[in-house]
Amino acid sequence: MMLVATAFLVWGLGWVLNIWLARFGGRWVSLVSALVFGVTLLLVWELVVRGLGVSAVILPPPSAIAVRLADPAAQAILWGDFVQTFVKGALSGYVLGCGAGFLVAIATDRSPFLQAGLLPVGNFVAALPIIGMAPILVMWFGFDWESKAAIVVVMVFFPMLVNTVQGLTEASSMQRDLMRTYAASYWQTLLKLRLPAAAPFIFNGLKIATTLALIGAIVAEFFGSPTKGMGFRISTEVGRLSLDMVWAVIAVAALSGSAFYGGIALLEKATTFWHPSQRER
DSSP: OHHHHHHHHHHHHHHHHHHHHTTSOSHHHHHHHHHHHHHHHHHHHHHHHHHTTOOTTTOOOHHHHHHHHHOHHHHHHHHHHHIIIIIIIIIHHHHHHHHHHHHHHHHHHHOHHHHHHHHHHHHHHHTSOHHHHHHHHHHHHOSSHHHHHHHHHHHHHHHHHHHHHHHTTOSOHHHHHHHHHTTOOHHHHIIIIIHHHHHHHHHHHHHHHHHHHHHHHHHHGGGSOOSOSHHHHHHHHHHTTOHHHHHHHHHHHHHHHHHHHHHHHHHHHHHSTTSHHHHTO
């Protein structure tokens, strides 16, 4: 029980340290606080699991997961799974789905018929559970990465569509009237006024789609996959009771998903630095 008591002490120290850091301002404080919380959580996890003698089949300690991640053989397997799931399935589906959503949003903006008919359908499709669509799309497109990309396209298309359509309405009537006084065409108004005004909404859709893309690709692999992929590895290693490998896959998925989201957020900051939403940060 000494390790469990130490875990409570570590948690208290981390709590106090974060309270102390909260007194300071600046972006670095948020980064350091997040790092302190993460390290504290891992230490508590390690101490509690070892102190209570929890079986590695139920919950392995972080040290065992780190050893698995450091194993060259496991690294080769995880790299192959990463390429299959993230690069081929999630990223290709993300590009196709978000690109299609953006283009259809432009068409919807010009068509009252699409506004009245497509957006309600989008809300309906967005509410469909992935476990209901995945088996159908796997049967249509096969067991390789193409079916995973198709599922990702379906998942990210409508969030991107809805956010872009909403963003295109952000330009005020006074701003549109000003463009008309300049004799600007529809496309000139779209490129020089409405798309810049919609940029925060477009990037919001892109950021939402980053998490949906990876989740969709991983879950889809549970319904059929070649002998590689994050979802395939999780289901296989669970059957072998190799939970340290399962958590290693989860760690890779979490890191890659966070990096993907962070990359889009940095792109948003670099692209929309002029927008009030960015200047206030």
